[in-house]
Amino acid sequence: MFPTEIPLSDFPILDQSIHGRRLVYLDNAATTQKPMAVLEASRRYYESINSNIHRGTHQLARAATDAYENARQTVAKHLYAESADEVIFTSGTTAGINLVSNILALSGRITAGDEVLISTLEHHSNIVPWQILCQRTGATLKVIPCEEDGSLDQEAFLRLLKGNVKILALTWVSNAFGTVNPVHEMIRAAKSAGALVLIDAAQSSAHLPIDVQSLGADFLAFSGHKIYAPTGIGVLWGRASLLHDLPPWQGGGEMIKEVTFAHTTYNDPPFKYEAGTPNIEGAIALAAAIDYVNNIGIKAIHAHETTLIRAAEKALSLIPGIRFFGPADRSGSLSFLVEGIHHYDLGTLLDQMGVAVRTGHHCCQPLMARFGITGTTRASFALYNTLQDVEALAECTQKAVGMLR
Ligand code: PMP
Helix, strand or coil: CCCCCCCHHHCHHHCCEECCEECEECECCCCCCCCHHHHHHHHHHHHHHCCCCCCCCCHHHHHHHHHHHHHHHHHHHHHCCCCHHHEEEECCHHHHHHHHHHHHHHHCCCCCCCEEEEECCCCHHHCHHHHHHHHHHCCEEEEECECCCCCECHHHHHHHCCCCEEEEEEECECCCCCCECCHHHHHHHHHHCCCEEEEECCCCCCCCCCCHHHHCCCEEEEEHHHHCCCCCCEEEEECHHHHHHCCCCCCCCCCEEEECCCCEEECCCCHHHCCCCCCHHHHHHHHHHHHHHHHHCHHHHHHHHHHHHHHHHHHHCCCCCEEEECCCCCCCEEEEEECCCCHHHHHHHHHHCCEECEEECCCCHHHHHHCCCCCEEEEECCCCCCHHHHHHHHHHHHHHHHHHC
16 A cells, blocks of 8 residues: 555545645645545435434434444544443543543542642643643642653653652653653553553554553543544543443533433443533544554554655655754654744745744644744645655755855
8 A cells, every 4th residue: 555555536635736736735744635535435325314313213413323333333443442331522632531430539539638640741732621631639740751752751651650649640651742652561560550541542553553451541532633534523432340430521412321310320331421512423423533543554654654764754854953852763743843943934935935834833832832942844644645745845945044144
C-alpha cells in the first residue's frame, strides 16, 4: 500500500488547490481527513436507517440499533477489549476524561489528601478536568517533569509514585512534540503503587496498535476525528469491574433501568454512561474508519509515517537555526522553531504556499512554559501523506525562512 498507493480518490478533500498550490495537509494531529468509506458510511446511515436506537420496535430502529451495537463490537475488537460492554461512546477524548474525573469524584474514591498524577506533556484536556477534581475534593495535583529532550523524567515519576497517588492520567503520545511515553512500564509501576491509570490515546489511536489487555490501564480515551472518523464521536474504554462499581455521571434516557419520582435504578455499563441520544451516525462512521485503518494495517501506517517524519527532520535540519522538540523516535508530529522567526509568521507563509501546519501552544501551555517558548510550528503526518509532501514542507519552509529573515 505504501508509499504512494493510497488513491487520492479515497480522500477527495486532499485533491484541491490552496492559494493556487497543491494542498499539502500536515495538520493531522489536530484532525485527520476522512476517507470515502467513512463519508459513505455516514451517508448510508442517513439515507437508509436513520432512527433513534434501543427502544424502537420498528424496522429502522432495529437496524440503527444493530449498526450502533455492531460499531461498539468493532471498537472492542480493535482495542482487544474483553467485552464490548467496556466500550462507552463519548463525544471525544475530552468528554471521556471528564467522565472519568467526575465519576471518581462522585464515588468518593479521591478525597482530600489524595494525589492525582499527570505529566508536563499533557494536553489541556488531561490537565483541567483533574484541576477541577482537585478543587472539588481537596486532592493535590502532581506533575511528572519533562527532560530537555521532551521525554518524561522516569526517576522523578517513580519518586512521585511513593506519595498518595490515586490516579495516573497520562498521554501515550504527546500532541505537541510527538514524544511516545513508555506507557507499558509506567502503567505497571503505577498499578504496583496502587493507583488507577487513565491513558489519553488521542494521539496514539491513529499511529500505534492498542491492546487494552496488555496495556493494563483502567481507562483509555480517544477521539474519532483523529483516526479518520467524524468529529463529535469518541471512545472511553473502561475496565468492566470499575464501570460496574462507579456511579453514573450524567442522568437521562438510556442510562436507567427504572425511574420513579422516589428512586431510579441504573442500566448496566456501557449504557449507564451513555445518557441521552448518542451520536449514532458517528459511531457507525468510526467503525468504518477503524475498518479502513485495519485494512491497511496500523503497523504499516506507523512505519510509513516514521519514514516521513525522519525524512522531514533530515530535510528541515539543513535550515540554519532550526531546533526540533521531542525525542528522535517521535510519533505523528514533528515540532520545531527557527531562531529569530515567530512560529505564527512561518505558519502563515506556509499556508500561502499551500502547506497546512499548526502553530502555537497546541493546547499545552504548561509544556511551552517548561521550555520557555510560546509555541512551535508542528507538521503532523497521516497515512495519506507522501515523500512529496515532505519535500514541499522542506522547500516551502526554506523559502519562508528566507523571506522572514
Ligand atoms: N489529548 C491529546 C493528546 C490531544 O491531542 C487532544 C486533541 N488535540 C485531546 C486530548 C483532546 O481531544 P478532543 O478535542 O478531540 O476531545
